[in-house]
Amino acid sequence: MKRIAFYGGSFDPPHNGHLTIARKLSKLFALDEFVFIPAFHAPHKKNKKPTSAFHRFAMLSLAIENEGKFRVSSVELDAPDKPFTFETQTKLKNDLPDAEIFFVIGADSWAEIDTWREWEKVLTQTNVIVVTRPDYEISFSHVTEEIKKRIINLKDNQELKSKIQNLKSKIQKIYITDAVNLDVSATEIRRKIRAKEDDWRELVPNEVAKYIEKYELYI
Ligand code: ATP
Numbered sequence: 001m002k003r004i005a006f007y008g009g010s011f012d013p014p015h016n017g018h019l020t021i022a023r024k025l026s027k028l029f030a031l032d033e034f035v036f037i038p039a040f041h042a043p044h045k046k047n048k049k050p051t052s053a054f055h056r057f058a059m060l061s062l063a064i065e066n067e068g069k070f071r072v073s074s075v076e077l078d079a080p081d082k083p084f085t086f087e088t089q090t091k092l093k094n095d096l097p098d099a100e101i102f103f104v105i106g107a108d109s110w111a112e113i114d115t116w117r118e119w120e121k122v123l124t125q126t127n128v129i130v131v132t133r134p135d136y137e138i139s140f141s142h143v144t145e146e147i148k149k150r151i152i153n154l155k156d157n158q159e160l161k162s163k164i165q166n167l168k169s170k171i172q173k174i175y176i177t178d179a180v181n182l183d184v185s186a187t188e189i190r191r192k193i194r195a196k197e198d199d200w201r202e203l204v205p206n207e208v209a210k211y212i213e214k215y216e217l218y219i
Contacts (some may be wrong), residue, residue, distance in 0.1 A: 003030060005129065006092060007104040008037040008076070008085060010186065012050045013212060014063045015204050017184035021104065021131050022070055024179045029102060029129070029164060035071045036060050040082040051217055053077050062207040086118040089126050101126040102175075107136035114142045123147050128174045134183040138176055150174045193218040 005025060011018065014036070022034045038057055041050045050056065057072060064070035075091065076083055083091075085103075092101060103126045105113070110130045113119050122128070124147070132138060132155070140148055154160055154177045164175070184203050192200035193212065201209040212218065 002032045002099045004033045004099050005102040006035050011038050011056050014060045015184050017182045021180045035073050037073045059208045063205045084117040086121045104129045107133040127172045130176045132178040132181050190218045
């Protein structure tokens with residue numbers, strides 16, 4: 001059975017945090033494929049105007065070109081209406097009935113997950129991996145008892161970490177991992193570019209930095 005992770009977001013721009021997450025999770029969960037899904041714009045980030053989807057797709061493609069198991073999917077950009085995460089998940093599940101699917105989100109998304117459309121579905125119809133992020137506490141007070149039962153906290157369980165690749169369960173799980181805890185955000189990168197703080201280049205892959213400069217994004 002193929003093990004595939006899907007990682008949705010604005011990727012405005014894609015940064016080293018995103019890529020480190022993909023690399024570390026690919027190893028930890030013995031993934032066969034890691035798929036980035038740029039959103040048209042995240043439905044829950046209504047006030048933010050993102051960079052054109054074409055630019056974000058292009059930057060992601062450049063960011064992963066040397067990573068054999070990484071892909072970029074246009075599934076949300078191709079959708080006739082801007083889909084919510086639960087709709088994309090349903091489509092992927094139907095398209096890939098034999099795959100073991102993992103949906104990846106960061107700690108900031110976890111903190112506000114109960115504001116997402118059909119959030120309980122999002123957390124139960126596929127496996128979910130929640131990645132810790134500096135300055136974001138992982139709290140469980142906002143989720144239901146039913147959801148809590150599915151949580152496997154890898155942060156506190158070293159032994160489980162080594163077994164994770166062989167865990168088999170019919171019930172979709174929610175894994176919490178601190179395998180990556182990097183303080184990089186797209187907001188900060190955009191701020192640095194606007195402020196002409198040159199060290200933003202260290203926070204994105206080289207090819208992405210060149211692309212941002214060539215097309216004069218975020219200035
Ligand atoms: P922005 O600052 O514009 O909100 P971002 O850096 O959070 O952007 P997104 O494209 O929104 O990047 O991220 C997509 C997904 O990746 C989200 O689930 C987010 O929580 C997660 N994520 C992004 N950066 C990190 C990080 N450094 N550590 C853990 N998760 C992250």
